[in-house]
Amino acid sequence: MSDLFEDDTPDATGPGSNTPPLSVSEISGAVKRVIEGEFGRVRVRGEIGRVSMPRSGHVYFDLKDDRAVIAAVSWKGQVARLSQKPEEGLEVIATGKLTTFAGQSKYQLIVDDIEPAGAGALMAMxxxxxxxxxxxxxxxxxxxxxxxxxxxxxxxxxxxxxxxxxxxxxxxxxxxxxxxxxxxxxxxxxxxxxxxxxxxxxxxxxxxxxxxxxxxxxxxxxxxxxxxxxxxxxxxxxxxxxxxxxxxxxxxxxxxxxxxxxxxxxxxxxxxxxxxxxxxxxVRRELGLQLQQARLRMGQAVAQRQERMGQRLVDLGRALGRPQALTDGARQRLDLRGGALEPALRNLVHRRRDRLDGRRLTPAMLRRQTERAQSQLDSVTRHIDITARGRNTTRSDRLANLQQRLENGRGRVFSDARRKTFEGRARLEPLGQRLRAAFDRSLSRRDEALQRLDRMRISLGHSQTLKRGFAVIRDAEGAVVTTAAQAAERDRLKIEFADGELPVRSDRDPQGSLF
Structure with a gap:
């Protein structure tokens, strides 16, 4: 491999050199093999910078210190297994394989694990x-x-x-x-x-x-x-x-x-x-105690509220006055009208009786009407006798008919007068009954009122108070003594109990004695 990069002969670079030329791909492949062979798997410490996450899922970032920068990449399958995601500014230790990227003539670190460089870096991140x-x-x-x-x-x-x-x-x-x-x-x-x-x-x-x-x-x-x-x-x-x-x-x-x-x-x-x-x-036990305390407080609050409302009701009742005073005016008006009711009923009865008497036929009146009718009948008879002489039997029949009608009319007059008398009496009887009933009710109400007043007199009287164990102290003139100072000023006193009086003399009286 050294023969490709080094030639110690003087003419190695001259025009007549025997060194064969290499293609770009050959040089790139040779560099790749050298770097991967010398640096198989490395751990690099540095600060992450320029993080890029394209849609492909790969992560590209830089590892740098104060003097150099190394490009790093983590493929999509490796990103999911990283214990620490790359973040710019974080100091980490990246573990991976060093290789080259022929497309840009640079080397880069293929990272498969990242761990923070220390607690300080983690805290900063x-x-x-x-x-x-x-x-x-x-x-x-x-x-x-x-x-x-x-x-x-x-x-x-x-x-x-x-x-x-x-x-x-x-x-x-x-x-x-x-x-x-x-x-x-x-x-x-x-x-x-x-x-x-x-x-x-x-x-x-x-x-x-x-x-x-x-x-x-x-x-x-x-x-x-x-x-x-x-x-x-x-x-x-x-x-x-x-x-x-x-x-x-x-x-x-x-x-x-x-x-x-x-x-x-x-x-x-x-x-x-x-x-x-x-x-x-x-805590369920504490909750039960709180509920019990709340129930007790609620009961006390309700009782206090009821007591306050009762006291308020009593106070308002004192301001309202006695119920009897509210009805005294109406009771007085009822008494006045009740007293006027009896004379009014009596006057009504008298008026109705007078009207009935005006319509009643007395025997004298009947006698006078009979005499008048008889006089009229005699006059008619005389007139008939005078005017009907010589007339036929038909006129006699007519006269008899008239006489019969007169008799019938007189009977009807007596019958109507008797019927009106009976009807007047029938109308008077209910009025009398109503008058008696109203009088009885008025008397009963007055008797009940008198009994109530008497019971109140007895219950409010001092005799009942004495029976409950109290006593009344009077001086010689009979005036009531209510304080010890007043009693000390008097020589003779009388103590009234429920069953009698007891005379008392003061110690200042030389002849005083206590009975």
Whole structure:
């Protein structure tokens, strides 16, 4: 191979040189074989710059330091297996094979693995990614949701074989047993971020009324580890899935000192997976005590409110006055009208009796009417006798007919007068009954009112108070003594009990004595 590039003879470059000419492809192939032979597989440390990701799926980037730049490429099949995606500005150690690219006369590194150059580089990349996602508003407090107080179904995204899920289930069982759905994922490695993001979106995609109940709360949990072990929860795909979750989410990744980007996007961060279970549900025993205390406070509040309302009602009742005072005016008007009712009924009866008497036919009146009718009859008879003499039998019959009609008319007159008298009496009888009934009712009401007043007099009288154990103290003139000072000023007193009086003399009286 050295014969192709070196010739120590003096005339090697002269016009008469025996060195055969090489084609461009031969030179390119020779260079490729030399480089790949000398540098089969290498690890290169440098800073990533100028990252390009075309639609083909390959990734092109540069590895550089302060003095040189090496082109690098990772093919589509290798990109999916990279533990760390190329990001501009990140210091990494790239592992791969050095080769040449004949199309541009350059050499390049075919990268099949990338790892950060150190914790400092990871932290720098983490801070850069955090600022970029925060600028999009994914970590805003306004986007965070309130956790349900008592979730019926809890979805847990974690490894099914670790101690984390056992700690969560044990803590939930102790505090408040709930229905738990577990979505198994890898919590470390290249596939971790994609599986965690898919689990979060999968829980959110469950229908509320489907055969699998939709969780009311999500817990993304993992135990402690190094920054590299927890790196899957710093990936952008996981952060965006947590921020887009419509179900409230608790992040419980690592221990209390560990911080990942999913903690900023989650609705609540728990320092440990066990603490996440404690945040998710309350303690059933404490909840029962709180309910009991709330029930007691509610009962006391209701009782106090009823007492206040009762006192308010009593106060308002004092301002309203006595109900009897509200009806005194109406009762007085009723008494006045009731008193006027009896004379009015009596006057009505007298008027009706007078009218009936005006229509009644007395025997004297009947006698006078009979005499007048007889006189008229005699006059007619004389007139007939004078004028009908010599007339035929027909005129006599007519006279007899007239006489009969006169007799009938007189009978009807007597009959009508008797009937009117009976009807007047029949109309007067109901009026009398009504008058007597009204008088009885008025008397009964007055008697009941008198009895009520008497009972009130007895109940409010001081004699009833004395029977309950009280006493009335009077001086010699009979005035009531209500204070000790007044009693000290008097020489003689009388104490009235329910069963009698007891005279008392003051100690200042030389002849005083106590009976």
């Amino acid at each position: 983490l801070e850069k990614r955090r600022k970029a996602l925060a600028a999009e508003g994914l970590f805003d407090a306004a986007r965070k949701q309130a956790l349900p107080f008592l979730p019926r179904v809890i979805g847990v995204v974690t490894s099914p074989s670790g101690a984390v899920i056992r700690d969560i289930l044990h803590r939930l069982r102790d505090r408040f047993p709930s229905h738990v759905l577990i979505w198994p994922v890898a919590v470390q490695g290249a596939a971790s971020s994609a599986e965690v993001a898919a689990a979060i979106r999968g829980f959110n995609a469950l229908p509320p009324d489907g055969p699998i109940p939709r969780p009311d709360l999500l817990i993304v949990a993992r135990g402690g580890g190094s920054l590299e072990d927890l790196w899957g929860f710093n990936e952008e795909i996981v952060v965006r899935a947590a921020a887009e979750s419509a179900i409230p989410l608790i992040s419980a990744v690592g221990h209390e000192t560990d911080t990942t980007l999913i903690d900023f996007a989650a609705d609540r961060r728990a320092p440990t997976p066990t603490a996440a279970a404690e945040i998710a549900v309350p």
